[in-house]
Amino acid sequence: MSKPFTEPETSTTFSQRLGELAKLFLKLGMLGFGGPQAHIAMENDEVVVRRHWLTPEQFAEGLAVCEMLPGPASTQMGIYIGYVRAGQIGAVVAGLCFIAPAFLIVVALSWAYFRFQRVPQLEAIFLGISPVVTAIILAFCWKLGKKAIRDWKRAAIAIAVFGVTLFTSLSVLIQFVLAGLVGLYWFRPSGRGQFQGWWLPPLPLLVANLPAETLTLGSFWGLERINDFFWPLTLFFLKVGSFIFGGGLVIIPLLEFEVVEQLHWLTRTEFINGVAIGQLSPGPVVLTAAFVGYKVAGVLGALTAAVAIFAPSFAFIMLAAPLLLRIRQNLWIRAFLQGVTPAVLGAIAAAAIPLAQAALDQPTGVASLAAGLIGLGAGVALIRYKVPTWQLVPLGAIAGWAVGTAL
Structure with missing residues (x-):
């Protein structure tokens, strides 16, 4: 299991990471039509292919866990990405931003x-x-x-x-x-x-x-x-x-x-x-x-x-x-x-x-x-x-x- 972010990288501060997570998952939450498989594909494209926040192995590892758990896998995958990227606060930010547009x-x-x-x-x-x-x-x-x-x-x-x-x-x-x-x-x-x-x-x-x-x-x-x-x-x-x-x-x-x-x-x-x-x-x-x-x-x-x-x-x-x-x-x-x-x-x-x-x-x-x-x-x-x-x-x-x- 990938460890959560604990120390800020030289390229981005912790607050910048939270901002990036919020921006990305608000976008996915507004555009994520097509069901859970489409959501997961979009998440993979954004965080593995485009931004390199996770390796393909990390993403596959997280997805395997999320699909085992009760609950919507695509939402849990977003929470997992936030957790790996910026710890507990990152998990909350990513999850809430992904859910909020659809809730409204x-x-x-x-x-x-x-x-x-x-x-x-x-x-x-x-x-x-x-x-x-x-x-x-x-x-x-x-x-x-x-x-x-x-x-x-x-x-x-x-x-x-x-x-x-x-x-x-x-x-x-x-x-x-x-x-x-x-x-x-x-x-x-x-x-x-x-x-x-x-x-x-x-x-x-x-x-x-x-x-x-x-x-x-x-x-x-x-x-x-x-x-x-x-x-x-x-x-x-x-x-x-x-x-x-x-x-x-x-x-x-x-x-x-x-x-x-x-x-x-x-x-x-x-x-x-x-x-x-x-x-x-x-x-x-x-x-x-x-x-x-x-x-x-x-x-x-x-x-x-x-x-x-x-x-x-x-x-x-x-x-x-x-x-x-x-x-x-x-x-x-x-x-x-x-x-x-x-x-x-x-x-x-x-x-x-x-x-x-x-x-x-x-x-x-x-x-x-x-x-x-x-x-x-x-x-x-x-x-x-x-x-x-x-x-x-x-x-x-x-x-x-x-x-x-x-x-």
């Missing part, structure tokens, strides 16, 4: 969505966006399945989690832990071994009084609600941020089960449109959390949710960086993750079904057919032609607007 965009779009939610033109736009988001989720399942399902054991875990998620109310997080324990048994190291490294138990599940109806929208700033919802939002999104294994879209089943089915903070339609808004921003899709927080308690709720969901990523990189490579090589931890990965696939696939139903549930049969065709076209574009998701969402909006205008 999501908050602005959340305000516009809830302000003009019933305007016919906006409803038409989301008629096209919702099936595109469903196609993105299903295409992710297809790609993850080809990589994760390598034998009958992994297939069995995925199918079991799919069924349990679809037909029961058992928490997805509990299922992930159970799948990891199955992985410890099925994929354990050969021979007699001892558990080594750290074992982090899951955060306690949030218990809340469930409202009889879906929560109504609060004020813009959310001052009247933040006192009541600060800790529920914080504890819930800390829990979610600690279990985003396998990519940002893992947030879909984690959020859909809790905020729609259990807590009733969002309707299913609002949820899928919130995922779409997360896709429209240049940052990680986990910023959908800010959309949820805005519905619950305005801007203050959005800020609370965003801080909580990213806090584990900062903690993993900043507090445990010297130990991460050793932990990554631990065979028992790798066995646990081999159980979790197919469970992620099953949970996402199960969550996609009610979301697809919501996307296709339109006022008329013609509108439902149009939504289905848009989703089918998006799926073909993603899987067959590898069209980036950030391009498909605006195209879906245009198609939805055209259909709504025609109808």
Whole structure:
């Protein structure tokens, strides 16, 4: 593991390094469309090829660690770069500057969505966006399945989690832990071994009084609600941020089960449109959390949710960086993750079904057919032609607007 910066170089002072990190990651945060792989490619180009802040080996080392950890890998890679470049403060600066532009965009779009939610033109736009988001989720399942399902054991875990998620109310997080324990048994190291490294138990599940109806929208700033919802939002999104294994879209089943089915903070339609808004921003899709927080308690709720969901990523990189490579090589931890990965696939696939139903549930049969065709076209574009998701969402909006205008 590369050591953090401790002594200023003769060419740049510590404050100059912080300024360089802030400038670079603000730029990446504003221009980083295309998903996590595009983000990581841009980071590699900027810090390895152009600026020579990291060697290719250092970058690959950091990326291997970030992809093992729960949380958005591209954001954690930015935090890691800041850590290597300028220590703990550099990690904070790089991470915050990368997240901030997308957070502001999501908050602005959340305000516009809830302000003009019933305007016919906006409803038409989301008629096209919702099936595109469903196609993105299903295409992710297809790609993850080809990589994760390598034998009958992994297939069995995925199918079991799919069924349990679809037909029961058992928490997805509990299922992930159970799948990891199955992985410890099925994929354990050969021979007699001892558990080594750290074992982090899951955060306690949030218990809340469930409202009889879906929560109504609060004020813009959310001052009247933040006192009541600060800790529920914080504890819930800390829990979610600690279990985003396998990519940002893992947030879909984690959020859909809790905020729609259990807590009733969002309707299913609002949820899928919130995922779409997360896709429209240049940052990680986990910023959908800010959309949820805005519905619950305005801007203050959005800020609370965003801080909580990213806090584990900062903690993993900043507090445990010297130990991460050793932990990554631990065979028992790798066995646990081999159980979790197919469970992620099953949970996402199960969550996609009610979301697809919501996307296709339109006022008329013609509108439902149009939504289905848009989703089918998006799926073909993603899987067959590898069209980036950030391009498909605006195209879906245009198609939805055209259909709504025609109808």
